[in-house]
Amino acid sequence: MDLTRFLQELSESSGVSGREEETTVVIEKFFTSGPGKGWITDFRRDRLGNLILRKKGEGGEEAPKIMFAAHQDEIGLIVTEIKEGFLRFSTVGGIDQRVLPGQEVLIHAREEVPGIIGATPPHLQTPDEHEQAIKIEDLVIDTGLSREKAEELISVGDFVSIDRRLISLKNSAVSGKALDDRAGVAVLLQIAEELQKLKHQADVYLVATVQEEVGLRGALTSAYGIIPDLGIAIDVTHGKMPGLSDEDAYELGKGPVVVIGPQVHPKLFTSLQRVAEEKGVKYQVEPSTRPGGTDAFALQIARAGVATALLSIPLRYMHTSVETVFLSDLREAGRLLAEFVVTVDGEFVEGLSCF
Amino acid sequence: MKELIKKLTDITSPSGNEDLIREAIREEIKEYCDDLKIDRLGNLIAFKHGGGAKIQFAAHMDEIGVIVTYIDDQGFLRFSNVGGLSPFQLLGQRVRFTDGTLGVFGLEKLEQMKDWTLNKMYIDIGATSKEEAEEKVAVGEFGGIIQDFADLGRRVAAKSMDNRVGCAVLIEALKRVQSPRNDLYCTFTVQEEVGLRGAKTSAFAIEPDLGIAVDVTLTGDTPEAEKMAVGLGKGVAIKVKDQSLIAHRRVKELLVRLAKEKKIPYQLEVLTRGGTDSGAIHLTRAGVPSGVISIPTRYVHSPSELIDLEDVEAAVQLVVAVMETPCDPENL
Structure with a gap:
């Protein structure tokens, strides 16, 4: 094979x-x-x-x-709250929250919805915040959906997976x-x-x-x-x-x-x-x-x-x-x-x- | 319903000492089931015949409490927790031991607040010496916090609402169910x-096809509360996940479908802390598809746990709906 x-x-x-x-x-x-x-x-x-x-x-x-x-x-994420179209979430299993900002995700809702995990821009962080990994409570998933549409498609409790292609590195290494x-x-x-x-x-x-x-x-x-x-x-x-x-x-x-x-x-x-x-x-x-x-x-x-x-x-x-x-x-x-x-x-x- | 909840929450029965609460529940349900038994660990199992799938409903009847670990020369009792008990909830509270002996909590003089732990606290039972204390209480005796039932109208508060309200829901459902379409094992x-x-042990013996716990859950609707999309008075909560369980997808979907069909107000629940009986039931033997019907509750594990009676009514209706819906375990 x-x-x-x-x-x-x-x-x-x-x-x-x-x-x-x-x-x-x-x-x-x-x-x-x-x-x-x-x-x-x-x-x-x-x-x-x-x-x-x-x-x-x-x-x-x-x-x-x-x-x-x-x-x-x-491991993955689960939607805990839908707030003005943005999704708050909690973890399923021990995901490394330091690497969450910037990820692409899939929300397994009524239909599959793509999203990204966003965070406060570095320009607007205090020096203290800049030093630390962003807490999971402060991260949101952005789907681009309007508030009404997000609430129609997505429910609290919907599971979220990371969306990532597997790539081949040198030798026989693969990463994903x-x-x-x-x-x-x-x-x-x-x-x-x-x-x-x-x-x-x-x-x-x-x-x-x-x-x-x-x-x-x-x-x-x-x-x-x-x-x-x-x-x-x-x-x-x-x-x-x-x-x-x-x-x-x-x-x-x-x-x-x-x-x-x-x-x-x-x-x-x-x-x-x-x-x-x-x-x-x-x-x-x-x-x-x-x-x-x-x-x-x-x-x-x-x-x-x-x-x-x-x-x-x-x-x-x-x-x-x-x-x-x-x-x-x-x-x-x-x-x-x-x-x-x-x-x-x-x-x-x-x-x-x-x- | 209010009366029943008051009756059940007034009883002191910390974990491992469920005799009093079991007897009260037995009295309530004995006319409403086909068989009633108590297993070796003390679980009360009410069976009601309906044919079809074997469904285990589980509401825990124990409550958090304290256990005496040491009696000092002056007759003060040192104690440890039974279940999740916060020291901050205890000051100014009273305890009742299972034999009826009363006591009040005290706290040593502390240099700083962060030193406030359970082992800086003690119980004063009014004794003047070790000997006198030992006449009333022995090391290893269990007690529960006492607090009067507070009737706030549509909402009520009491100690041990976790999980006497779940017991009340199951009792009421047993009384109300007209034509069960499954074999019901209502387990307290x-x-x-x-x-x-x-x-864990009751599920091993029952070997259910389906497990449904009835228990309290937290809310996120109080000032500056931890973020959580469950609110008091917004209906029964259908659990998706907690630390002990990821609800079986089809069980969750069954509960949502029944709630929608019967127009029962409901909300979906993701609880990031804590677990409940379905966590044990679903891992029994070769696995049992399981879910949870939750009653939103504020101030859980405090002496004044607060609920909304309309949520309780919704929970009863949902439990009855499951009882009266034929559930095919292989094809939920």
């Missing part, structure tokens, strides 16, 4: 937490009428909107179930919005593609989860419904850049990051490492002691507990509209996880409870 | 104020 093209479609689709449908449709189309046609056995949406793609293995009824979770939602975690969703597609060439016992559930950015909500409920034997979350981690310490950040282009920490089952960690070594996949290791930040945590505590791992894609400028990743890292992540699937059978799953 | 939940705990 043309990874750049599908990452672009994913990145440019609007899917703010709780309103992921447009992104869901992009993924569904990929598998029903796109290059992924025939790659999976079936798919369904659950009641909260998680998209669950299933590829059956050759293990029959007793086959182990592997759940891969990448969240399809993105929502790559946290559409990069992970693209890895799900990569896994499905890689699995076409491989034989595997396990039933594979590729889940594009919803509402991760507001509290890992979709992962929690989808894992409950699927009852996986093991779960691997695919998300992003901080990429190296000036100003970040080496301990906090990972190289772009040097492969996916295998996480070790309390949310990761030690045997899954070592298995991923082993598969990477055997198949010549470049990878990096991240010790992470803060389990709350990704779907891995929700997977781990679903039902009576699920053996969980976390694979991360290095990404720069997280939670801005210029999130940047290397395509090579996505490809390597897909290959690593597909090769890992091959190694999972009933015996492997039994081994997970032998400490 | 415990321990919402300390983390949506009763909602």
